[in-house]
Amino acid sequence: MNRWTGPGAAGRGLDWLNLFVANVQTGFGPFIAVYLTTRGWTQTGIGLALTIGTVTAMVSQIPAGALVDATARKTLVAGFSIAAFTMSALLFAATPGPLAVYCAEILHGFSSCTLGPAIAAMSLALAGRTALGVRLGRNARYGSIGNAVGAALMGLCAYLLSTRSVFFLTAALTLPAAFALLPLRVLDRTMVVHYVMPARVERLRVVLWDRRLLVFAGCALLFTCGNAAMLPIVSGAITKHAPTEAGPMIAAFIVLPQLVVALLSPTIGVWAQRHGRRPILILGLAALPLRGCLFAGLVDPVLLLPVQLLDGLSAACLAVLLPLIVSDVAGESGHYTLALGTVGFAMGIGAAVSTTAAGMIADRFGDPAALLLLAAVALAAALLAVVGMRETAPAA
Amino acid sequence: MTRGRARRGGRWLMTAALGAALLHAAPAVAAESSTPETSPPTGAVESPPAKPETPAAPSAETQPNATPAVPPAAAPAEPATATPTDVENVPAEEVTGILGKKVFGVNGENMGLMVDVIVDRDGRPLAAVVDFGGFLGVGSRKIAIDWRLLQFHPGDDKTPIVLGLDRAALKAAPEFKPAMKPVAIVVAAPPPDPTDPVK
Numbered sequence: 001m002n003r004w005t006g007p008g009a010a011g012r013g014l015d016w017l018n019l020f021v022a023n024v025q026t027g028f029g030p031f032i033a034v035y036l037t038t039r040g041w042t043q044t045g046i047g048l049a050l051t052i053g054t055v056t057a058m059v060s061q062i063p064a065g066a067l068v069d070a071t072a073r074k075t076l077v078a079g080f081s082i083a084a085f086t087m088s089a090l091l092f093a094a095t096p097g098p099l100a101v102y103c104a105e106i107l108h109g110f111s112s113c114t115l116g117p118a119i120a121a122m123s124l125a126l127a128g129r130t131a132l133g134v135r136l137g138r139n140a141r142y143g144s145i146g147n148a149v150g151a152a153l154m155g156l157c158a159y160l161l162s163t164r165s166v167f168f169l170t171a172a173l174t175l176p177a178a179f180a181l182l183p184l185r186v187l188d189r190t191m192v193v194h195y196v197m198p199a200r201v202e203r204l205r206v207v208l209w210d211r212r213l214l215v216f217a218g219c220a221l222l223f224t225c226g227n228a229a230m231l232p233i234v235s236g237a238i239t240k241h242a243p244t245e246a247g248p249m250i251a252a253f254i255v256l257p258q259l260v261v262a263l264l265s266p267t268i269g270v271w272a273q274r275h276g277r278r279p280i281l282i283l284g285l286a287a288l289p290l291r292g293c294l295f296a297g298l299v300d301p302v303l304l305l306p307v308q309l310l311d312g313l314s315a316a317c318l319a320v321l322l323p324l325i326v327s328d329v330a331g332e333s334g335h336y337t338l339a340l341g342t343v344g345f346a347m348g349i350g351a352a353v354s355t356t357a358a359g360m361i362a363d364r365f366g367d368p369a370a371l372l373l374l375a376a377v378a379l380a381a382a383l384l385a386v387v388g389m390r391e392t393a394p395a396a
Numbered sequence: 397m398t399r400g401r402a403r404r405g406g407r408w409l410m411t412a413a414l415g416a417a418l419l420h421a422a423p424a425v426a427a428e429s430s431t432p433e434t435s436p437p438t439g440a441v442e443s444p445p446a447k448p449e450t451p452a453a454p455s456a457e458t459q460p461n462a463t464p465a466v467p468p469a470a471a472p473a474e475p476a477t478a479t480p481t482d483v484e485n486v487p488a489e490e491v492t493g494i495l496g497k498k499v500f501g502v503n504g505e506n507m508g509l510m511v512d513v514i515v516d517r518d519g520r521p522l523a524a525v526v527d528f529g530g531f532l533g534v535g536s537r538k539i540a541i542d543w544r545l546l547q548f549h550p551g552d553d554k555t556p557i558v559l560g561l562d563r564a565a566l567k568a569a570p571e572f573k574p575a576m577k578p579v580a581i582v583v584a585a586p587p588p589d590p591t592d593p594v595k
Contacts, residue, residue: 030533037509037527040496043574155532235535236571243529243563250531363573 010126013183014119014135015142017078020177021115022146024085027154027170028108032092035163039096049101056109058348064113065341068121069334073188075181078118082181084111086174093167113344117337120323125187129331129394130273133324137269140319144261144312151254207330207339215388216325217346219285219381223318224350226288226378229358230295230371231311237367238301249301253308260312261319268320276393277325278385284317285382292375296368328392489551499526499546499557507559507566514540514579523581525572526559540572542583560584 032053036046068077084107091104119139127135150173157165207213235253239246272280291310298304322343330339354374362370499507508528513521523540530536545560561584570580 026532032533034509034527034530034533034536037511038496038498040493042495043511151532158532232534235530236537239529239535239537240569240571241567243566246529246535247531250529250535254531254534 009183010186011135011138013180014122014126015138016180017119017177017184018139018142019146019149020173020180021082021119022143023150023153023173024082024089024170024177025112026147026150027089027166028085028112031154031158031163031166034158035092035166036096036101038163041096045098049098049105052102053105053109054348054352056106057113058345058352060110060113061341061345061348062338063341064110065117065338065344068114068117068337074118074121074125075184075188077114078122078184079178079181081111081115081118082174082178084108085115085177086171089167089171089174093164093171113341116344117340120327120340121337122184122187123323124327124331124336125190126184129327132327132331133269133271133273133320134266135269136320136324137266137272139323140265140269140316141262143319144258144265144315148255148258148262151251151258155251203333204335204338207333207335208342210329212390212392213326213329213339213342215384215390216281216329216392217343219281219385219389220318220322220343221346221350222377222381222384223285223288223314224347225354226292226374226376226381227311227314228351228354230288230292230374232355233358233362233367233370233374234295234304234308237299238304241299242301249305252305256305257308257312257315260309261316264313265316265320268316272320272324273393276391277321277328278389278391280317281321281325281389282382282385284314284321285378285385287311287314287317288378289375289382292371292378296371296375325392328394492548492550492556494524494548494557497556499524499559500555501559501562503562504555505563507561507563508536508539510557511538513543514581523579528566537569538572539566539569540579540581541569542581545582545584 033046033050036049041049068074071077088104088108088111091100091107094100123135123139124132154166154169157169231253235246235250238249238253242249268280287310291307291314294307294310295304298307323340326339326343327336330336333339354377358370358374361373494510494513497510499510501507508526510524511527512525514523514525515521521543523543524546525538525540527536527538541559541561547558547560549556549558561582566582569582572580
């Protein structure tokens, strides 16, 4: 009884929520292309379905952020988002007809844009601004454990059972995610009091034109642009150079950085609170150009693996800092999740440019050229942070 | 609420059935029209270097060109289109759709999924595009593989498609891109070099 109602219960609920949500998201990644292929879909049809999902997620970022801002009942928003994931997974699993798949893509695209900001808002309400860094470190730790476990479970499911079973597993994992929300309902009451202020238009303009938010969104865009295509290029190269053991090696490439995130992120949350956001941001951004250059210079997959651990460092820093810096700027303005959506939109643009441009360059000039270009873009992100980013931590 | 859900469920089922019907219709027709043409070669594919069908092919390295200078022995598509109302019933265990089926290697290893078929002007399949490698969709590569290296087992649900190569043979294979001008097809090669892009 006490375990689920006491003061620590909400915190534990948030831990589990992050874990299971990350679990669930794993199934909706690039694996959808594999699944639709096994259901006899053509490459053109798969491309269309994935584009529908990507475009939905892009255009939903900012409206979804505004929607989450507009209500104090963030757990309800999170609950609906999780239910939409369940529906989406079941649609994929049950009837892979085109209409069902398009609906599933739209459902998932929109609800991932409401769920992330809702979790950030609940974290802010739970921890308050002064302890938010530590809380976000925990979020990142449990999220990365969920990612790693999800990838392992779903890889096993696809290998031992069928590609379809992955979506049944995904749907099943939304149930514990929904249960983890139960102890968080107390937050909806506190949020009305502390965190939703009259959201007026002038206030919104002040938030969105805040120089710190703009510079950070620019850094996030450039970072994602340098980052998104890197793992696909490198894992394609692994499949090429080590075709016999590519599967397990790429699995290691996906899972090991998550373990690094799980180990580092609580420390990074503490550092961000103690030493400020700026040095951590520069550290996380600077790891990416280093990683790109090392990838470009190496061929042996065994040597690539330690380099991939740098991905964990970047991911841990960004996972903590994204909600933290935005909360420094907009946390008490009543426009927190809208501001998060804006940064998410910038990252969506970066990801789209990244995969298209890097793919074209890799075709014409080879993988190393594409990796070096990605590293150059990532370096620009780090330089922008060094030159333009001010410390956002509240003065102690 | 329950009623609404049930109605929606019904609609999904209908679209699914329709989609499945559409999906299955195309390969079935293709298989029927081509069965008389290709069934003799399929038996002979067991030894990849032997070239049962293509006329101009002195060595296994030679590449079937995208625009063949050789006149085809007979235009294969014509008999099928002459009398469109005819229906031929082929036993289910004799034919199979292949898109999205798993492709297995000579040693039973999983080689990937059949994603496309490349044909020449006469509609004869030149190459299978196989999506190979990767983990949960990350890092897979599409490779075009000489059609004659494939064996099809329509009655066999476990290994419907078998490729006469192993994974290591695909090591240096160039990735298949739809926009690529000369299509690079992996062919069988008695000497070690497994790839031979068309120039």
